[in-house]
Amino acid sequence: MDLFDNEENLTAQAPLAARMRPRKVDELLGQEHLLQPGSPLARLIAQERGAPPALILYGPPGCGKTTIALLLAEGRRFRQLSAVSAGIKEVREEIEGARYQLSQRGVETILFIDEVHRFNKAQQDALLPAVEDKIITLVAATTENPSFSIITPLLSRSLVVRLEPLTNESAFRIIERAITSPRGLDKKVTIEPEAQEELVRLAHGDARRLLTYLEAAAGAAVDGVINRASVAAAADRTLVDFNIDLHYDIISAFIKSVRGSDVDAALHYLLRAIEGGEDLRFLARRLVILASEDIGMADSQALVITTSAAQAVALVGAPEGHYALVHATVYCSLAPKSNALGRAMGAAQRDISDGEIGQVPENLRDGNSPFGQKGVYRYPHDYPEGVVSANYLPEPLVGRRYYEPSDHGAEARITNTLSRIREILEGNE
Numbered sequence: 091m092d093l094f095d096n097e098e099n100l101t102a103q104a105p106l107a108a109r110m111r112p113r114k115v116d117e118l119l120g121q122e123h124l125l126q127p128g129s130p131l132a133r134l135i136a137q138e139r140g141a142p143p144a145l146i147l148y149g150p151p152g153c154g155k156t157t158i159a160l161l162l163a164e165g166r167r168f169r170q171l172s173a174v175s176a177g178i179k180e181v182r183e184e185i186e187g188a189r190y191q192l193s194q195r196g197v198e199t200i201l202f203i204d205e206v207h208r209f210n211k212a213q214q215d216a217l218l219p220a221v222e223d224k225i226i227t228l229v230a231a232t233t234e235n236p237s238f239s240i241i242t243p244l245l246s247r248s249l250v251v252r253l254e255p256l257t258n259e260s261a262f263r264i265i266e267r268a269i270t271s272p273r274g275l276d277k278k279v280t281i282e283p284e285a286q287e288e289l290v291r292l293a294h295g296d297a298r299r300l301l302t303y304l305e306a307a308a309g310a311a312v313d314g315v316i317n318r319a320s321v322a323a324a325a326d327r328t329l330v331d332f333n334i335d336l337h338y339d340i341i342s343a344f345i346k347s348v349r350g351s352d353v354d355a356a357l358h359y360l361l362r363a364i365e366g367g368e369d370l371r372f373l374a375r376r377l378v379i380l381a382s383e384d385i386g387m388a389d390s391q392a393l394v395i396t397t398s399a400a401q402a403v404a405l406v407g408a409p410e411g412h413y414a415l416v417h418a419t420v421y422c423s424l425a426p427k428s429n430a431l432g433r434a435m436g437a438a439q440r441d442i443s444d445g446e447i448g449q450v451p452e453n454l455r456d457g458n459s460p461f462g463q464k465g466v467y468r469y470p471h472d473y474p475e476g477v478v479s480a481n482y483l484p485e486p487l488v489g490r491r492y493y494e495p496s497d498h499g500a501e502a503r504i505t506n507t508l509s510r511i512r513e514i515l516e517g518n519e
Contacts, residue, residue, distance in 0.1 A: 121154055150255050199227070268301055427498060
């Protein structure tokens with residue numbers, strides 16, 4: 091395909107974002123740090139020798155990944171696949187076409203795969219031989235962290251380039267360029283400073299979104315002037331970015347805010363996740379886990395609240411289920427915290443992993459087996475306090491302590507009860 095659609099195809103009906111796509115390296119804004127002379131990406135664009143056989147462009151939407159791929163393809167055959175719709179069959183067809191072009195015509199092929207993180211392991215494996223043999227130069231774009239979404243063999247053969255979201259300064263320059271350029275709005279409209287600031291805010295560093303909103307605002311402009319009302323008509327709400335990296339960061343911040351008892355921060359991250367399209371059931375599951383992991387016996391009601399919230403979310407869905415998640419988040423944020431359950435679980439797991447298990451005491455074994463229970467089993471309910479002196483742990487672990495309550499919330503009261511129980515169990519009544 092020809093680089094950057096033919097001029098005749100870029101009519102006024104084409105989206106503004108397509109018409110304003112940079113056609114030269116010096117038109118690309120926001121990624122100047124990657125294009126310094128001598129940088130790997132600059133050398134790759136200049137087609138210098140020793141270029142890597144694969145390039146992974148990692149960054150948020152609208153930061154220039156496709157544009158960089160097109161710039162890299164200058165003077166070479168360019169083929170594009172989307173991982174959303176393409177499979178192994180299409181990948182192999184492109185590789186065979188590239189093999190023919192290279193062997194018969196000496197023409198190199200750039201194979202650009204958009205959203206490569208959507209390829210499964212088998213689909214990514216299919217690319218490896220062609221990359222290894224330099225049948226193709228692979229350029230792959232992803233919004234997800236390559237460490238999580240790209241198989242290790244492909245990652246090790248690739249130069250990973252991280253692109254940054256568009257800076258505000260670059261966004262203002264793009265607006266100015268789009269307003270004045272013959273390829274853009276060609277000075278048919280003007281824009282007020284407040285409208286520019288609102289567009290930049292709504293774009294969230296996404297050049298494509300910025301130009302899409304600008305074009306819509308131009309259509310809503312009165313007397314050829316784009317003002318804040320024009321922008322409001324073009325975009326009635328802010329779109330929240332929530333790609334896979336932000337998913338990990340926001341969910342991490344959400345749980346840490348609840349654990350840290352900052353109810354306001356917890357609500358911010360919860361609603362930010364919800365607005366970003368996070369699965370409500372996932373958020374509910376994380377709260378259920380937190381209820382035992384970070385609150386535990388300090389307030390056992392937290393587990394009841396979070397489990398009920400999870401059931402409510404499953405029952406009513408969105409948006410009504412948001413209230414249940416907010417309810418659970420506020421409750422857990424304000425609840426006393428204890429990780430005593432987690433510490434107890436970890437200590438017991440370590441003993442088992444280390445082989446510290448021993449035999450079940452004979453008087454605790456199943457009495458229905460001929461090789462089962464022996465000795466005297468004293469029934470706790472026959473004793474005044476419902477507890478009787480006995481060894482329940484295997485012999486090597488007698489006296490081992492796993493659960494040690496904190497002095498927070500209900501666990502502060504549990505401490506005295508536990509001390510008394512252990513005194514009786516050890517025969518120290």
